[in-house]
Every structure is written in C-alpha cells, then in structure tokens.
Amino acid sequence: MFSNRSLKSSPSSRASASSRSSASSRSPRRAKSVALLATTAAAAALVPLSAAPAGAAPAGTAAGAVPNAAAGYAGSCPTAGRVTQGYHSGHDGVDIANTRGTPIYASGPGTVIVSGPASGYGQWIRIRHDDGTVTEYGHMYERLVSTNQRVSGGQLIARMGSEGQSTGPHLHFEAHSSTSSTRGMDPVAYLADRGVRLPCTPGTPGTPPPGTPAPNFNTWGTGVRVREDARLNTAVVRTLSGPTPVYVECQKVGDMVEAEGYRNNAWSRIPALGGYISNIYIDHEAAWLPGVREC
Numbered sequence: 001m002f003s004n005r006s007l008k009s010s011p012s013s014r015a016s017a018s019s020r021s022s023a024s025s026r027s028p029r030r031a032k033s034v035a036l037l038a039t040t041a042a043a044a045a046l047v048p049l050s051a052a053p054a055g056a057a058p059a060g061t062a063a064g065a066v067p068n069a070a071a072g073y074a075g076s077c078p079t080a081g082r083v084t085q086g087y088h089s090g091h092d093g094v095d096i097a098n099t100r101g102t103p104i105y106a107s108g109p110g111t112v113i114v115s116g117p118a119s120g121y122g123q124w125i126r127i128r129h130d131d132g133t134v135t136e137y138g139h140m141y142e143r144l145v146s147t148n149q150r151v152s153g154g155q156l157i158a159r160m161g162s163e164g165q166s167t168g169p170h171l172h173f174e175a176h177s178s179t180s181s182t183r184g185m186d187p188v189a190y191l192a193d194r195g196v197r198l199p200c201t202p203g204t205p206g207t208p209p210p211g212t213p214a215p216n217f218n219t220w221g222t223g224v225r226v227r228e229d230a231r232l233n234t235a236v237v238r239t240l241s242g243p244t245p246v247y248v249e250c251q252k253v254g255d256m257v258e259a260e261g262y263r264n265n266a267w268s269r270i271p272a273l274g275g276y277i278s279n280i281y282i283d284h285e286a287a288w289l290p291g292v293r294e295c
C-alpha cells in the first residue's frame with residue numbers, strides 16, 4: 001500500500017534520490033516508481049521549494065513558534081488506570097490507580113520545573129507546558145526526569161507508586177493555570193480540552209480539539225516524531241506510535257531529512273499535534289503536497 005512513496009524525495013534532491021532508489025529494498029515497485037519519476041519531477045519543479053520571501057511568511061510560523069495559543073497543547077495520556085477519586089473541594093486533582101511501577105507520561109510537551117521529594121506526595125514532578133499551564137504528578141515510586149529537563153508529550157517521566165500519604169499505588173495528577181496558581185483546575189476538563197479523556201490509553205494521540213478541520217492526509221510508519229519546527233534541532237513535542245489521520249494546515253521547507261530511503265526537506269504543520277513532521281511520513285507520493293499552502 002506504500003508503493004507510491006518511492007517518489008518521496010524533494011525536488012531539490014531528486015537526482016540523488018533517483019540514484020539511491022536503484023539500491024532500494026523496494027525493488028518490486030521500482031518499475032512503477034521510475035516510470036512516474038519524470039512526471040512528478042516535472043510537476044514538482046513548478047513548485048518553488050526555496051524559502052518564500054521573508055515578508056510572505058504568515059505571522060506565527062516563525063522558527064520556534066508553536067501553534068498552541070488557542071488549544072493549549074495536544075495532550076497525551078498521563079497513565080493507564082482507574083479514576084478512583086475526582087476533583088472536588090477537598091481534592092485538588094484526580095487519582096488514577098494501577099499497579100506499582102505502571103509508567104507515567106508527560107501530559108504534554110514542556111519543561112520539568114520540579115522533580116524531587118515532597119511531603120505528602122513522597123515524590124513529585126511538575127511540568128510547565130508551552131502554553132504556560134503546569135501539570136503535577138505525585139506519589140511516584142520512581143522519577144525518571146530531572147529539573148530543567150525538556151520533555152515531549154507522552155514521554156515516560158516516572159513509575160507509579162504509593163509514596164507519601166497514599167493508601168495504594170496511584171498517580172495524583174493536578175493541572176494549574178500557571179506556576180503561581182495555588183488551586184488546581186479540574187484535570188478531567190483540562191485534559192479533555194487537550195483531546196484526552198480519562199480513563200485513557202497511553203500512546204494514542206488525543207482527539208483533536210473541537211474545530212479542527214477533518215484529516216486531509218495520513219501519516220505512516222512508527223515512532224514518527226513531531227517537532228516544534230521544521231528543524232531537526234527543535235524539540236520533539238510528541239511521537240506517533242503508528243499511522244495517524246492528520247490535518248495538514250500548511251507546509252514549508254526546513255531541514256533535509258533522510259529516512260526510510262528517502263530525502264526530503266519539506267515539512268507539514270499539523271496544529272492538532274502541536275508541530276511539524278517531515279513530509280517523508282505523510283502518506284502521499286509527492287514530496288511537496290499538492291493542495292496544501294506554504295506556511
């Protein structure tokens with residue numbers, strides 16, 4: 001089903017991609033690929049792949065910009081388990097219970113601002129996300145991140161425990177509007193706004209926020225990284241575990257990526273995932289996607 005992807009090289013590198021494809025492991029599909037190459041290359045040559053004039057770039061797509069202003073960030077499931085206590089006047093978070101050692105994941109991309117012992121919690125972690133909100137994780141048996149560490153959404157940060165004031169292994173999860181907030185928000189609503197409904201299954205992308213246009217492409221491959229920008233040195237905001245329907249809002253030229261036997265320097269911006277993925281991982285034969293504007 002992926003035969004069309006043999007052409008997934010950027011126009012600027014099509015010569016080298018063409019020669020490499022002769023060594024490709026996808027030999028049964030070679031004939032079709034080569035037959036189509038000239039057509040695609042010619043069509044692609046009509047598309048200006050060099051960066052647009054600086055003045056033409058829409059606001060908000062500058063390097064490092066993260067499309068999170070309206071929807072926060074695209075959430076990730078913090079841990080698997082049963083919700084054993086919700087948010088109420090005497091409980092500032094939600095409790096998710098499972099066996100000791102159950103993996104706990106960052107609910108979104110951000111920076112670890114606290115990782116250490118804490119009274120009551122035994123051990124705790126706080127993450128400041130890119131939208132300014134803060135999530136808090138308590139009672140862990142083991143912490144796997146340190147203060148000032150950058151984490152991606154869905155990154156393993158700890159293992160569930162029953163440290164501190166706790167009657168059994170569970171994650172106490174809080175969500176705060178900012179680092180100065182003293183009273184948490186309802187984590188169920190907070191996560192739902194970011195596409196995660198409790199109880200949840202780690203490793204599955206959240207439901208896109210309301211108002212997100214219908215998917216226009218699918219990704220392929222496993223472990224596909226979504227980055228803050230179309231640059232390999234920008235943070236990974238999340239990792240796709242498998243093929244995922246996505247709405248590609250726009251595309252732009254960024255760092256050249258060599259993967260899966262292809263070379264491509266075009267990247268797709270996917271607002272619901274909070275970043276960019278290399279067009280290599282968009283399931284379409286063209287290196288520069290037709291019908292998608294330049295960011």
Ligand SMILES: [Zn+2]
Pocket residue numbers: 085091093094095171172173
């Ligand atoms: Zn609790």
